[in-house]
Amino acid sequence: METRQLDVRGAKCPVPIVRARKEIDAMRAGDVLEVLATDPGSVSDFQGWAKTSKLAVLKEQRTEKDQTGREIYVHVLERRA
Amino acid sequence: MADTESSPPGVEVGELLARADAGEPILLLDVRNDDEYETWRLEGRRPIETVHIPYFDFIEDAAACVDRLPRNREIVVLCAKGGSSAMVVDTLRESGVASRNLAGGMIAYGEYLQPVKVPSGDPGLATWEMWQVNRRGKGCLSYVIRSGREAIVVDASRDVSWYEEFVRGLRAAIVWVLDTHVHADHVSGGPALAARSGSPYFVSAGEGFELWQHVTPLVNGQELRLGGEGGVTLEVRVMRTPGHTPGSSCYLVGRRHLLSGDTLFVKSVGRPDLGGQVDAWGRALFHTLRDGFATLSDDTVVLPAHYAGLDDVGPDGVVSASLGTLRRTVPELQIREEEKFVAAMRAALKPPPAQYDEIIRVNLGGATVDPEKATEWELGKNQCAAGTRHPAL
Numbered sequence: 001m002e003t004r005q006l007d008v009r010g011a012k013c014p015v016p017i018v019r020a021r022k023e024i025d026a027m028r029a030g031d032v033l034e035v036l037a038t039d040p041g042s043v044s045d046f047q048g049w050a051k052t053s054k055l056a057v058l059k060e061q062r063t064e065k066d067q068t069g070r071e072i073y074v075h076v077l078e079r080r081a
Numbered sequence: 082m083a084d085t086e087s088s089p090p091g092v093e094v095g096e097l098l099a100r101a102d103a104g105e106p107i108l109l110l111d112v113r114n115d116d117e118y119e120t121w122r123l124e125g126r127r128p129i130e131t132v133h134i135p136y137f138d139f140i141e142d143a144a145a146c147v148d149r150l151p152r153n154r155e156i157v158v159l160c161a162k163g164g165s166s167a168m169v170v171d172t173l174r175e176s177g178v179a180s181r182n183l184a185g186g187m188i189a190y191g192e193y194l195q196p197v198k199v200p201s202g203d204p205g206l207a208t209w210e211m212w213q214v215n216r217r218g219k220g221c222l223s224y225v226i227r228s229g230r231e232a233i234v235v236d237a238s239r240d241v242s243w244y245e246e247f248v249r250g251l252r253a254a255i256v257w258v259l260d261t262h263v264h265a266d267h268v269s270g271g272p273a274l275a276a277r278s279g280s281p282y283f284v285s286a287g288e289g290f291e292l293w294q295h296v297t298p299l300v301n302g303q304e305l306r307l308g309g310e311g312g313v314t315l316e317v318r319v320m321r322t323p324g325h326t327p328g329s330s331c332y333l334v335g336r337r338h339l340l341s342g343d344t345l346f347v348k349s350v351g352r353p354d355l356g357g358q359v360d361a362w363g364r365a366l367f368h369t370l371r372d373g374f375a376t377l378s379d380d381t382v383v384l385p386a387h388y389a390g391l392d393d394v395g396p397d398g399v400v401s402a403s404l405g406t407l408r409r410t411v412p413e414l415q416i417r418e419e420e421k422f423v424a425a426m427r428a429a430l431k432p433p434p435a436q437y438d439e440i441i442r443v444n445l446g447g448a449t450v451d452p453e454k455a456t457e458w459e460l461g462k463n464q465c466a467a468g469t470r471h472p473a474l
Contacts, residue, residue, distance in 0.1 A: 012162055012164050013136070013160065013161065013162070013164055013165045014136050014137070014140070014164060014165040014168045015164070017136075017137050017140060018140060018168070021140055040457065041114070041117070041161055044114040044115070044116040044117065045114050045135075045137060047114075048114040048115055048116075048135050048137060049135075049137035049140070049141070052137065052138055052141050052142075053137075053141055054141065
């Protein structure tokens with residue numbers, strides 16, 4: 001099992017999901033991808049995408065703050081079998 | 082990513098709305114997520130046929146999504162900001178389906194301003210002109226009044242350069258900038274517009290409420306003269322009308338046109354609960370509507386600062402109603418007793434959107450906000466009307 005991180009801070013939609021999907025595509029079942037995003041719309045987008053995605057399961061979403069106080073939305077995805 | 086070189090040019094919000102309003106059979110493809118789509122949609126003056134397929138569904142299975150779209154129709158794709166919809170336009174093109182992207186998406190829709198001329202209704206008053214500036218995505222209304230070479234702007238939205246350009250187009254200069262009250266649903270463009278045009282600015286927070294910015298005070302009954310020397314004189318009379326907020330004002334333009342702010346709308350009254358004092362503010366609103374407006378005749382044209390939906394827009398595109406009609410039709414104005422009025426306001430209590438407190442603080446002059454954050458705060462329609470008639474808001 002591998003855990004990768006994808007940093008899409010500053011990117012606007014559709015970039016976070018396009019890149020997350022590409023990454024997940026290249027991973028193996030059970031591998032975990034942590035996506036770091038700053039777009040608040042990414043929270044609902046990842047939920048919606050995970051509902052239809054054949055590749056990814058959304059395991060967790062949390063909000064953190066970076067050193068400047070900017071909100072970072074972390075989406076934790078697992079590659080499906 | 083979007084291949085910008087071969088993508089068809091995007092559609093501007095103004096063009097889309099004008100064509101949809103005129104009845105052109107445009108199909109909207111809304112590619113936002115379910116939450117965003119449920120909360121806030123693009124509306125024309127008449128219903129626009131809309132298909133909702135989130136952009137990430139196109140990423141997963143483009144062919145299945147394309148199959149759901151009717152052909153032989155002009156398709157305009159929209160999302161929150163215009164990025165995901167551009168991607169979908171490219172996906173559709175690869176499938177042989179022509180479409181165009183709504184430039185700037187719902188953000189641009191939320192900021193778009195459409196000026197609609199208010200008929201003066203009185204040939205004797207044709208020497209002045211008034212425009213109702215409709216911020217259609219939010220249901221916010223601001224006003225530009227011109228007499229001679231002078232103009233007053235009331236309840237300006239944040240895009241101050243739009244007002245500057247519009248007034249310049251009228252070959253006039255801004256001489257006063259007014260707000261009817263400290264807005265809660267959008268960041269006022271008033272202070273910046275006044276500073277940039279070197280004009281006095283007025284808003285009131287109400288007695289006992291602190292305003293952290295400079296205003297030129299106006300008192301109840303005071304008249305502003307517009308038109309300058311040798312020009313036409315137009316009286317703009319200030320009426321202090323507490324209720325929606327303690328500092329709310331209305332402006333009577335000429336003899337008949339009342340800029341009613343959020344005190345009175347065309348189907349309801351302004352909600353008095355945004356300050357957490359629904360009883361005190363509700364009482365004030367009752368007295369404003371009954372006593373403060375008592376001297377206004379039934380033929381007064383009421384021009385509010387907000388509207389709730391398409392039903393509120395007249396055939397000429399103006400949101401307005403005669404005070405006589407409102408006295409007969411607005412449910413809250415049928416309540417003759419103060420206690421019952423306050424009880425109705427209390428019963429209609431609803432939590433305001435979370436960002437309203439922050440917007441109020443900025444509009445009081447107590448904080449600043451960067452444009453990106455302000456845009457985020459201002460997403461969605463206003464929620465400034467008392468909820469007795471619009472429970473869904």
